[in-house]
Structures are given as structure tokens and as C-alpha cells.
Amino acid sequence: MENIEARVKKIVAEQLGVNEAEVKIDSSFVDDLGADSLDTVELVMALEEEFECEIPDEEAEKITTVKQAVDYVTAHLNK
Amino acid sequence: MSLQGKVALVTGASRGIGAAIADTLAAAGAKVIGTATSESGAAAIGERLAQWGGAGMVLNVGEEGAIDALIDAIAKEHGDVAILVNNAGITRDGLLMRMKDDDWDAIMDTNLKSVFKASKAVLRAMMKARTGRIINIASVVGAMGNAGQTNYAAAKAGIMGFTKSMAREVGSRGITVNCVAPGFIDTDMTRALPEAQRDALVGQIALGRLGDAQDIADAVLFLASDKAAYITGQTLHVNGGMLMP
Numbered sequence: 001m002e003n004i005e006a007r008v009k010k011i012v013a014e015q016l017g018v019n020e021a022e023v024k025i026d027s028s029f030v031d032d033l034g035a036d037s038l039d040t041v042e043l044v045m046a047l048e049e050e051f052e053c054e055i056p057d058e059e060a061e062k063i064t065t066v067k068q069a070v071d072y073v074t075a076h077l078n079k
Numbered sequence: 080m081s082l083q084g085k086v087a088l089v090t091g092a093s094r095g096i097g098a099a100i101a102d103t104l105a106a107a108g109a110k111v112i113g114t115a116t117s118e119s120g121a122a123a124i125g126e127r128l129a130q131w132g133g134a135g136m137v138l139n140v141g142e143e144g145a146i147d148a149l150i151d152a153i154a155k156e157h158g159d160v161a162i163l164v165n166n167a168g169i170t171r172d173g174l175l176m177r178m179k180d181d182d183w184d185a186i187m188d189t190n191l192k193s194v195f196k197a198s199k200a201v202l203r204a205m206m207k208a209r210t211g212r213i214i215n216i217a218s219v220v221g222a223m224g225n226a227g228q229t230n231y232a233a234a235k236a237g238i239m240g241f242t243k244s245m246a247r248e249v250g251s252r253g254i255t256v257n258c259v260a261p262g263f264i265d266t267d268m269t270r271a272l273p274e275a276q277r278d279a280l281v282g283q284i285a286l287g288r289l290g291d292a293q294d295i296a297d298a299v300l301f302l303a304s305d306k307a308a309y310i311t312g313q314t315l316h317v318n319g320g321m322l323m324p
Contacts, residue, residue: 038248042206 004077005070011050012066015043027066040064051077080304083108087303088153088160090138090197091167093120095266096216098127099292100164100299105131107300109162112153114138140167140193141185150200159204162303165194165238166216170268172227183230190234194241198256202249211254212303215242216295219262219318235260239314246312255311259298262318265289285320 005025013020016033029035029043044060051073055063063069082104092101092113101113101124111133113124124135134157138149153160168190171182198213205211220228221235239258246256263269263280269289272280281287298317301307316322 036251038251045203045206 004073005066007050008047008066008069008073011046012043012069015039015046023066025067025070028064029066030064043069047073053077080300080306081108082162082300082303085109085161086153086158087111087162087164088114088150088197088201089164089166090114090140090193092124092135095268096261096264096292096295097164097166098124099296100166100216101128101133103293103296103300104162104164104303105133107304109133109303110157112136112157112160114149114167138167140196141188146193146196146200150197154204159208160201161205161208161210162212162214163197163201164214164216164299164303165197167193168216168234170228170231172231174227175229178230186230186234187237190231191237191241194238198241198245202254205254206249206252209253211249211252212307213242213245213254213256214299214302215256215258216299217242217258217260217314219260219316219322222260222314222316222324223322242314243312250311255302255307257302257307257310257312258314259295259302260314260316260318261290261295262316262321263289264292264295266292280321283321284318288319290317290319 009020009023012023016035016039018033027033029040044055047069048055053076063072087104087109089097089101089111091097093115101111105111105128111128113128113135115121115124115135115137116139118137121135121137128134136149139145150160171186173182194215215238217238218235220232221239224232242256242258294317298315316324
């Protein structure tokens with residue numbers, strides 16, 4: 001779990017060009033980290049590659065915070 | 080203008096404008112993949128482009144999943160597409176009063192939907208690369224209209240609107256999206272016109288002659304090059320002064 005969180009935070013920091021320390025578990029990509037809509041699409045693409053999974057568009061739309069991303073990945077990696 | 084080492088995909092590269100574009104980009108150093116709708120057409124393109132390290136592949140733009148499969152195959156064999164030229168197009172001319180739904184749908188699928196599909200398919204790699212060139216071949220008809228071509232003009236004008244919107248979406252990632260709008264170019268498509276109609280058309284052209292496929296290819300080469308890095312969302316009209324929008 002912690003491992004996944006760390007990996008997600010690292011990707012978020014890389015994709016959005018922010019310092020990793022700024023990326024908190026409750027951070028919202030758009031409201032807190034300054035992402036635009038295209039950034040969020042790219043972020044999902046990066047998560048798909050990191051965790052070797054495919055996130056359907058309707059699920060991807062619901063991933064707007066670091067916590068939601070961690071929860072999604074955790075739930076789907078355990079399957 | 081060197082395109083050394085870049086992979087370029089040109090749809091509809093068998094003849095006419097598409098063939099000239101494919102050859103021109105290849106001569107500038109790009110590894111060009113040209114598509115045709117038949118195996119024999121693809122083989123002929125392959126023979127033509129082989130001297131520059133390019134290849135011909137089959138693509139029926141209307142076929143479900145065909146474009147995605149092609150982009151994947153190109154990425155595996157040659158690398159990610161850095162330059163996409165959406166050139167493939169057909170005509171189904173006729174007066175609106177007599178136009179069948181099929182004539183409309185065929186044009187929309189082949190001339191417009193294919194642009195959406197191919198552009199979407201190459202976008203992921205271009206976003207990651209933070210650079211890319213998409214050049215859509217529109218038509219003067221999309222800007223000025225032409226009796227007997229409501230379907231074709233609608234699709235070509237649609238391409239221009241698509242181009243502007245996509246340019247706004249992906250500009251922040253260093254990807255440019257532009258149109259080249261040919262006027263009346265001496266190709267099989269325009270040779271099919273009746274003599275009287277051709278003469279009337281030439282009368283409207285400031286330079287007093289039909290264009291050559293190479294005129295279009297040179298404009299595409301410019302937009303594909305690093306020299307055009309600050310141009311996006313534009314339609315470059317190459318029509319001998321037939322229309323000055």
C-alpha cells in the first residue's frame with residue numbers, strides 16, 4: 001500500500017512538474033497541483049504504464065485526487 | 080528542410096497529391112510509411128519509397144480498428160509516428176437534390192472520420208514526445224463551396240474546424256496541427272472533370288493554370304519541418320490565387 005502511494009506520488013510529481021513534497025494524499029490534481037484537463041489525461045496514461053493496467057475512461061474521470069488514484073490502483077492490482 | 084530520422088505516415092499515398100507528399104518527405108530524410116487501400120497499391124508504394132527506407136502498408140480508413148492496428152505496427156517496425164499527413168480522400172459528387180445518404184456517409188467516413196481516428200491514434204506518442212506534426216489535406220472547396228460537392232465541401236470544412244480545435248488542445252505539448260488546402264491541382268481527381276468545367280475553373284485562378292501535386296507537397300514539407308514550429312491551427316491555401324480568404 002505505502003509502496004503504491006509512493007509510486008503514485010512520484011508519477012504525479014513528474015507529470016505535473018511539481019515538487020514531490022507538495023504532493024499530499026488528499027491533493028487534488030486540478031485544485032491543489034495546478035493540473036489542466038489535458039494534464040489529468042496524461043497522468044492517467046502514465047499511471048496505466050507504471051502499473052501495467054488499462055483504466056477505462058469512465059473510471060479515469062473519477063480519479064481527481066492522489067488518494068483516488070492510489071485507491072483505484074490498489075483495488076485493481078489486488079484482483 | 081531536413082526531416083532526418085523522423086517517421087512520417089501519409090495516408091492515400093498511391094498517386095496524385097499523396098504520392099508527391101510521400102516522396103517529398105522521404106527525399107527530405109523522413110522514414111515515410113505510405114498507405115493504400117489494396118495490397119498491390121501498398122506494394123507499389125513500398126517499391127517507390129524503398130530507396131529512402133520507407134514502406135507501403137494497407138489501410139482502409141473506414142474499416143473498424145484498422146488505423147489503430149496500423150499505428151501499432153508502424154511503432155513496432157519503424158518507431159513512433161512524428162509526422163502524420165491525413166491525405167486519403169474520395170469524391171462522390173452530385174447535386175444535393177439527387178445525393179444519396181450513401182454518398183454523404185462515404186465522404187464523411189473516408190474524408191473526415193479518418194482524420195479524427197488517425198490523429199487520435201498518433202496523439203499518445205506525440206504527447207509523450209512533447210512534439211509532433213499533424214497536417215491535414217483540406218480543399219479550397221471547403222472554404223468557398225462548389226456546386227455538386229456539398230458532401231465533399233462539408234467534410235473539408237469539417238477538417239479545418241477539427242484542425243483549429245485540436246491545435247488548441249495539444250499546443251501546450253509542442254504538437255502543431257495545420258491544414259493545407261489545395262486549389263485545383265492536376266491529378267486524376269480533377270482530370271475526371273469535363274473540359275468546359277476545367278476551362279471555367281482555370282479562368283478563376285490568378286496564376287492562370289492548374290497547380291501541380293508538387294506545389295502541395297512543398298507546402299506540407301514546410302509545415303512538417305522545424306521551420307514551421309510557431310505555426311498551428313492554420314490553413315495554408317495553395318491555390319494559385321483562386322481564393323484569397
